[in-house]
Each structure stands twice: as structure tokens, then as C-alpha cells.
Amino acid sequence: MFLDVKGLKINYRTVYGNLEAVKSLDLSVEKGETVAVVGESGCGKSTLGHSLVRLLPPNAKYEGKVILDGKDVFALKGKALRMYRGGEVFMIFQDPLNSLNPVKRVDDQMLEAVGMREQIAGREFDREDALKDIIDGLNGVRMPDPEVILRRYPHQLSGGQIQRIVIAMALVMKPKLLIADEPTSALDVTIQAQVIKLIKDLKKEYGMSVIFITHDMAVAYTIADRFLVMYAGQLSELGPVNDVVSKPLHPYSVALVNSIPNKSRKEGKLVAIPGSPPNMLAPPTGCRFHPRCPQVMDICRTEDPLEKEVGGRLLRCHLFD
Amino acid sequence: MASRFLFFVVRRGVNALVTIIIMIALIFMIIHLVAPSPTDMARLYVGSHFNLQQLVQIAHRLGFDQPLYVQFYNYVVGFFQGNFGTDTIYGIPEILVIQEYFPVTIDMVLIGTFLGVGLGIFTGAIAASNRNTAPDYGIKALYLGTWAAPPFLVGVVLQLILAYDLGLLPTTGVADPILLHPAVVTGLPLVDSILAQNWVYLYSYIQHLILPALTIGLISFGSITRLTRATMVDALDKDYVKLAYMKGLPRRKVIWGTAFRNAIIPIITLLAITFAFSVGGAVVVEDVFAYHGIGFFAVTAAYDLDYPAILAITIIVGASVIVANFIADILYGVMDPRVRLT
């Protein structure tokens, strides 16, 4: 197993009390596989992504184990952590307008990345070679005129351009695992499609694993091999994309799938999920989804369901006991 | 691109000029509200020990019987020519009095502001990068103490400890009174004594300068700390900082090279305000340390009801703040590519 998350628990200490952002989550990702983490905002999917690269704010407390390629991620410290971040994982963030340092030119920012890569690999840094690498990377993301772009400041670039530069940075760093935290949600639809196609191509070309975090089921569907549906910090359903979309089992997955805009669907209207995401400071007792669940049973109100395997999927629902 | 930046500089320059003229107009209005008639004006300027006949003559000589707009025009022109009228107490042109006192304050305030800003951005950045831990709370306690304390308390405590108790520094004054002043070249005693190679005076001057400048630094550093902490916290939350971590950069480099570089840009715009605040603080500090600068002179003038002096000081200091602000604007443009290139 390439990435193995076991019993991941993340708590935030807040003035309002303890916030359980992720609760005993298990996930494993194969080499070259793309897992889409989907769920409404506030369900802990972004926290999950940030925890894998250890970039949570200082009030977060980790529990559980994350093993990436044999490394215990939560045990990494100092130089080892830097080598892990610079060498094995890379993360793309949501807001392209904030993704690049506004006071530095693009080339300096990319050279910084290459410099770290070389340092971690123990090689001598050569500016010319590095620039060649960077331009290759920019060509790889089909950026026209890379030499011109490199001399620009971030505010002179569009959101789509910046997102491509960040992906090019990922290309240059050649990580084994790419985490993309809603990389397309701030972009126009046409640019969204380009960026998604890019990530797909790169994955194929370099064989990296991708964790794609999104609230958009349609986007997730086009890119992922497997779905991890999260609700209120917990796994609801984990399974192959086609299975989940064609026959969702968990009532929450059903609701999410029904919310995908789909021409072929007869009713021709979107189905919104009734109710709103729970207050994470005081989550509902029992199954956290029960107040919004159309198939709620008595047991759901008192007992938190356990994870079980049903036909190659992981589920957390009393309906399948 | 260069021409855009030039345009930016020119526009800011024009703004500064207009602001100075409005400021003069405000002061002009205040004077004429207090002294509506020409003779009142004359009395304001020369004191009350003249009879009405003489006052009318003086008013005529000083042009107070002319229409208001002519007077205003003369007032503005006078300002830019360095003509602020004659001091009622000393009987010499106001500009000479100010030339005597202002440079001393400039030396002190600039050094104090420099100390305060340096200390402030450093502690602020440390506090932000250790948010909600012991260093953050420690720095908060430190700056709250000096921020909330009245400036005179800070001055007196320093004076008590460093001058009276430990005897390290002189308690009051600008320099040892038995020493001769160096020849005036730039007006700033610090620079002049270096130019004149008058090391004895320089040593004494610096010794006397430390306590007031330190007080100015301490009373202004809290604001800088607070702001740096805030901008730094904002910067540290930005995705580009996370991206810097993702590149594998060490924490030290991420904090000081990436976040700090962005966080200090708003601080630059604050330099002028800090300077203004420090000049205000200088009034109190100079009172505590009997430091004969412009603040000390302002307080004396207030007691003596020396209107021309007070008004001249207010305008000059205000104008110097506007100039400082203009410089900060330009510096901001140089530091921030978003301003420079758009």
C-alpha cells in the first residue's frame, strides 16, 4: 500500500470548545491512483488534505497513523519533514490569487522550488539547468511563452495561469503524491476543464497518486478512480467511482449523486439535500447524518455506525448492518 | 513602466502639496476665528502692550487690513518662503527659533522611531509565528505595558532606573551645557558634530539622546508590534506560505523570506504616522527630560500665549509629517510590485 491512513483523528482546540474535524478515518491509496474526497464544505476534507502534508494550524491535534511509502508522516521532524514535503508530496491550493508570493517574480519562486529539490537530492544547484527544467515544466502544462511568464509578478497573471504555474511546480518537484485542494473551484468552467485534463495527463505520465479534494461531484467524477464521501469528519462511503455514482449505497451518497446536474436524468431538476451540515462543535449523537437522513431508524439516533465492507466498498451506515 | 511609476510619484506629490495648503488654510481659519479684526490680529502677533493707534499701524504694516484672500495668499507664500512672522517673546523671526529647536527633535524622533519600528516589526513577527504560545503572550504583555502606559510614565521609569539609580546616563538636557555647539551646517546636531569632528560634543549629545529616544521608541513600538503581528498572521495563513512549505523550505526561510517580506509592506505606510505620533510624544518626552526641542518649545509657547510660535510649529510639524508620508508612499511603491507595475 502506498498511502495508508489509519484511525486518523484531528481535533481543533477553539474558544468554543473542542472541534472534531476528522473522526477515525481510514483510507488507503495505491500508486498511480486518484481518490476524490467529496462532501459539503466543512466536512473535514480540506483538513484531511492539510494533515497529510502536516500544514494544519497549530491548534490542531493529530491522532492516528499516516504511512506514506513506509514513512510515518506524523513522526517526521525538522529536515526529514522538509524532505518529505519537498520530495514526496506536493499540494495545490484552492485560491490561485493567493498561491504565489505577490512580491517575487515567478522565476524566483520556481527556482526556489528547484533549489530545494536539488538540495534534498544532494545535487549541486545549477541555475541554467534549473531554468531549463522550469521551462520544460511550463511547456508541460501547455503555457505559451514561458520565458515571458517567468519574468512576471503574480498580480500580472490570471487565475488559470497561476494554477498552471503551480501545477508546473509540481511537475518540476516530481512528487509521488499530489494533493489538490479544490484547485478548480475558483476558476472559470472552461479553465476548470483544462486544469483537470492537465492533472489527469500528468498522473498518467508520471504515475503519481492524486488526492483530489472537491465539493463538486461532477468534477470529481471526471478525474477520480475512487470516491471517498465524507460527512461531518467521517467516512460515509468509499468505493470505485462508477459503483458509487451508478449505485450509491449510503443515503448521503445518494443525495450527493442526485445533486449532480445530469442531462439524461428524467426529472430534469437538481435535488438539494435538506437541512444543513451539523455544528461540528456539538455533532449529533449516533450517526452524524441522522437528522438529515431520509431513511433514519431508531438506532441511528443513539449509536454511531461502524465501518464495514459491503461489496468492495467501505460504508458507515446502520442500513447495512 | 517607469513612466507609470513617475506618474504615481507625481500624483502623490500633488496630493501632498494640496494637503499642506489645506492644512495652512485650517490654521489660517483658526487664527481669523479668534481674531476677526485687523487690530485683534495685530494684538495676537505683537502682544497686548500697545495702544489701539499703534495696533492699527502694526496691522497695516503686517498687512492684516488687506482682504482675506490676499492675506491667505501671503500666508501660503510666506510658508513656502519660510516666513512665519515674528516671535512675540523672542522678537526674532519665528523661523530662526524653529531652526534652533526643531533639528534636535528631528534627531531624537527619527532615532526613536527607528528603534520603535525595528523592535516592533521584530517582536510582531515573532509573536505571529508563535501565535498563542508563551512568546506571543510575553510580547503582548510587554507591548501592552508600554502601549497603555502614559508616555511620561515610560520616560520617568527609564529616567529613574538608568539615570538616577544606575547613574549610566544623564537625567536631563540635550548636551553638557559647558560644551560649545558645533558649527551649524545641516542643522542636525548629530550630523554637525560629526562634520566638525567634535567628538566630545557628539559623545555628550548621544549620551543625552539615548533616554528620550528610547522612550519614544518604547511608546511607539507597541503599535508596530500589533500591526506586524496582524499582517504577519494574515500572511502566514496565505496559500503562498503553505506553498513555500510544500517546496521544502525550512521554517526560518518561510517565515522571514516569504511571510515577513509580505507582512512588512503595510508597515511602510505606517512609518509616517509613527513619525507623527512620535513628534506628538516628543512634546511629553521633552518635558520629562527637559530636552530643549520643538516640543519643549511648544509647551513653553503655550504657557506664554505665543500664538505665532504655536501655529508655526503646528504647520511645520504637520507639513513634515505630510512629507514623511509622501516618502513612505514612494517607498511603498518601490517595495510592492502591485503598486509599481499597475
Next chain:
Amino acid sequence: MSDGAQKWLERFRLFRGRHKSSSGAVTEAEAPLGESSGLNFIMGYVRRDKIALAGTIGIAIFVMWSVIQGILEQLSGYLNDTTLAYILLPSNPFAFNFKLVLAPPSLANFPVGLMGYDATGRSILSRILYAAPKDALAAILVVTSAIVIGMLLGITAGYIGGWADEVLMRVTDAFLAFPLILLAIALALVLGNGYQVVLVALVVIWWPTYARFFRAQALSLKNRGYVEASRLSGLSSFRIIIRHIFPNSIDPIVAIATLDFGNVVLTYSVLAFLGIGAEVGSPEWGSMSASGLQYVPHVWWFALFPSIAIMAVVVCFSLLGDRIQDLVGGRISY
């Protein structure tokens, strides 16, 4: 960044802590719960935060004492009964006692001698307590008048825009360039010395920052979709201001004003220290410190305790204001 005036606003507010966050970045963990703005939200937070709570309690004590003592002082004036003003104080703050001239703090005759005696043997504690209402009144009057004036001018300028806006911005620039203390000295000199004059001077100093604030608010809200929609639906400008601009200004104004109460107390004391606005014989924290300084270092209590009173009040307002500012600026996640 196109507007220089806008930046002046930013930086003045930034100074002495009147800043708001530039980033609205709210991570999942910070996602607001229930109400995310308004007084209830702020108070709900303050109750849970020890530091802010400590500040609030301090402020409450200061304000309550000032109100009670202030009413008593006013009543004693109307009823011509001087004892009424001292009824709650440990001793008569004006009573000379030449046996106790510059006597050090002691527990004898508790609590009258707790903070020692001044140069004419008056209890320093009594005098500090007697002077509190003046500072509280100054803070409240100055800040509220500055808000009202700033609001009227700022919203007008921001809403009308163009020429009126440009003029207002240059005028506030000019006001902001004057160092506070110097301008106050000049005004007090011109208008004549006294408590009311100092209040006027402080308002003159304080309104421009609020005018800037409300102008920026009006500008940024003017072109928002929902405001435009209300305008198209025939809502009058006045109504739009009431309905949209006010509610959106409450949070930041609470933060700014809280800090400013402290700032006004501090500036007022500094002016009194310099002898501006202090009426002869009437105790005032700043002027007490000033008189006490003559006897430093041998007699430290005379200057120190009034200064500490000033500091305590300002610290309380800062503790609370700091936290509210962080909260409103989205800088608190835990």
C-alpha cells in the same frame, strides 16, 4: 491601491490598532457558528475568552464607578452639598492635612492612606477615585461625537463621490497630519483652556479617522449587488444607508471604538499632564502625575499611582479591543 486617500485611512486606523484584516480566509475550523457578526456574536465570544473577559470586567468597574461618582459630583453641585460628592470616597479629596504632606503609602487609616498622600497631605486614592468620571466622560463623549461626525461626513462623501469626496479626503489628510498633541495644544490655546475645550480639541482630532472609515464602508458597499438592487427597487438613499451601511459597520466600529476609548483616556491624560484642560484644584490623573513628578525619585507614590490608574484603564480597553479586532478581522481560530 488607486486611491491615496484610502490608504491614509488604512494606515491611520492601523496605527494604534485600528485595523481590520485584509484576508477573509476562513478555514473549516473557523467556520462561524450561528451568528457571525453583530454585538451578540462579539459578546458571545468575549464571554468565552479569559483575556477579553478580564478587560471587560475592568471596563465595567471603571464605567460603573464613574457613573455613580459622576452623578454624585453633579448632584452635590446642584444641591450645594459638598459632602455628597465625597460620600463614597475614603476621604475628602480636597482636605488638606499638613501632618500628612507626602506621607508614604500605609495601611494606617485604611483605605485612605493606601496610595500615600500628596504635597498638601490629600489622600491620593481619594483623588484618583474622584477624578475617574472625567476620564470616562471624555472617552464616551469624544468617541461618540467623533463617530457621529465621521459617519455623517464620511457616508456623504463616499456616497456622493466625485468632487465632495476629493475635498473631504484632502481635509482629513490635513487633519491626520497634525500630531495630536500639538493640535490640541494649539486649539486649547486659541479657544481658551478648560475641560470642554479639551473635549472639543479631542473631537477635532478624532473625527477624521471615523470619516475615513465610513467613507470606505460606503464606497465598498455602494457597488455591491444587493445595494444596487435595493436602489433599483426604489429604496431611497437614506434607507439604503440605514439598511445596509449601518449594519455592516457595526462590527468594525465596535472594535475600533473599544480601542479608542482607551486612546482618548490616554491622550486626555497626556494633555492634562502638560497642563492643558486641567482646572486648577480639581484632581485629574494626568495633572496629578505631573505634580508628582517634581518629587521623584524620593516620593514615587505621588506620580506613580495616578499613572497606574491611567494605564490600568487603557490596558483593560486594549485587552478587550484587541480580541474584538482579531475576531472581527477573522484572525481568531482558537
